[in-house]
Amino acid sequence: xxxxxxxxxxxxxxxxxxxxxxxxxxxxxxxxxxxxxxxxxxxxxxxxxxxxxxxxxxxxxxxxxxxxxxxxxxxxxxxxxxxxxxxxxxxxxxxxxxxxxxxxxxxxxxxxxxxxxxxxxxxxxxxxxxxxxxxxxxxxxxxxxxxxxxxxxxxxxxxxxxxxxxxxxxxxxxxxxxxxxxxxxxxxxxxxxxxxxxxxxxxxxxxxxxxxxxxxxxxxxxxxxxxxxxxxxxxxxxxxxxxxxxxxxxxxxxxxxxxxxxxxxxxxxxxxxxxxxxxxxxxxxxxxxxxxxxxxxxxxxxxxxxxxxxxxxxxxxxxxxxxxxxxxxxxxxxxxxxxxxxxxxxxxx
Numbered sequence: 001x002x003x004x005x006x007x008x009x010x011x012x013x014x015x016x017x018x019x020x021x022x023x024x025x026x027x028x029x030x031x032x033x034x035x036x037x038x039x040x041x042x043x044x045x046x047x048x049x050x051x052x053x054x055x056x057x058x059x060x061x062x063x064x065x066x067x068x069x070x071x072x073x074x075x076x077x078x079x080x081x082x083x084x085x086x087x088x089x090x091x092x093x094x095x096x097x098x099x100x101x102x103x104x105x106x107x108x109x110x111x112x113x114x115x116x117x118x119x120x121x122x123x124x125x126x127x128x129x130x131x132x133x134x135x136x137x138x139x140x141x142x143x144x145x146x147x148x149x150x151x152x153x154x155x156x157x158x159x160x161x162x163x164x165x166x167x168x169x170x171x172x173x174x175x176x177x178x179x180x181x182x183x184x185x186x187x188x189x190x191x192x193x194x195x196x197x198x199x200x201x202x203x204x205x206x207x208x209x210x211x212x213x214x215x216x217x218x219x220x221x222x223x224x225x226x227x228x229x230x231x232x233x234x235x236x237x238x239x240x241x242x243x244x245x246x247x248x249x250x251x252x253x254x255x256x257x258x259x260x261x262x263x264x265x266x267x268x269x270x271x272x273x274x275x276x277x278x279x280x281x282x283x284x285x286x287x288x289x290x291x292x293x294x295x296x297x298x299x300x301x302x303x304x305x306x307x308x309x310x311x312x313x314x315x316x317x318x319x320x321x322x323x324x325x326x327x328x329x330x331x332x333x334x335x336x337x338x339x340x341x342x343x344x345x346x347x348x349x
Contacts, residue, residue: 010103011081012037014057015071017064019089020046022166026092027055033097034085035104040075048089066183069142076141082108086134087163090172091116096161100135108137111154114161115309120168120207122315130312131230135159146183147200168207180204195226199235206238211245218242222255233266234313240272249280266311267302267319274298274326292334299327321347 012030016023016039027037037057041049042064053059060078062071076084083103087093093100094117103112112135118128133150142148166172184201191197202217218239226232236259243252256273263269274295281291302323308314317323324347331340 008082008104008106008108009036010034010083010085010100011079012057013040013072013075013079013084013086014038014052014089015040015042015062015068015075016044016048016052016089017042018044018046018048020044020048020051022092023048023051023089024055026087026089027052027057029093030085030087030097030100031056033093033100036079036081038075038079040071040078042071066186067145068183069144069148072142072148076136076138080138082138084136084138084140086136088165088167090167091163091165094162094164096159096163099159099161103135109154110157111136111140111150111152112157112159112161114159114163117162117164118168119164119166121170127316129309129314129316130234131158131310134163135161145187146180147197173207177208193224195221195224196229196231198224199231202235202242203238206242209245211242215239215242215246215248230312233263233268233311236263237266237268237272237313240269240276244272244276244279247279247283249276249283252276253280265305265308266314267305267308267323268311268314270298270301270305271315271318271323271326274302274323278326292330296327296330299323299330303327 012027012034014026014037023039031037037055038060039049039052039057040060040062041052042062049059060075062074064071072086085100096114111133113131114134116130116132118130120126120128133156136150137154140150140152140154143151181201181204184197184204188194188197188201198217198221202214202221205214205217218235221235222239240252240256243249243255253276256276259269277291277295277298281288281295302319305319307316307319309316324343328340328343331337331343
């Protein structure tokens, strides 16, 4: 064990409001691995505070002011630990407790990222992964009214920590519909040239199937200057889907052509491209002979790239079984039943 002089105190830091349905899941998953848990309640009228205390968390109160960074920072000030682990009430620790425990013997001189596994429904339950900075040295604070980000100049280190998130499932989406859009629009009045905010606004519309509005905001984000950011792959994929839903196939293809080099390593990009081209072929049968080889090539490219969970927004299966399923349908439809059967067998299970 580390000597007391070297031991670093760790604290799970949560902001929550009316999260009685899931707060216990989060706290119970993290409790064995951290020294303390702090829940900052922003105005619950359900049993969230009582459940948090029963799970062993320290409870603090905060008057909500439409500013997530302000709430996060108030929670961090109250926690006052050497290491802070920031998770939301609709998240839970899947694996990586040992990495959290190891922070007690780790100097707080970097920001750690966790692998967030988003659950969503797309005909079936799917999982998308992104890496987020959620393990912070004690002095780091947030900025941003919504989709807030920690501000720092420290090196970033990926940690072997996996966290589940089911906030995109239908019942939870319904409960918070409109909240983020309102806050994003307020933030954009202050920072109208920040591409990331327009992307997040488009993403928020997309999860509610508001495709026309999503495309409006994605187009704005794509036109603004933006440094190399992991979220760009997700923006491109989501924009292709929105344009497909709007039947703006030619505009989508033109946009995809500008992204071929940038997204060359993303199976999600090629999966969305194949999906877009297939929809275009269905709507314009006279062009199908020209489009089918391009569709096949897109899904073969997915399989060549394989799974890339390190890319933000990556959906499990787009580099493997989902792409193989779609490609097998094309092979069946073009008289290559044996090749389709071999492909299905290769990706069975």
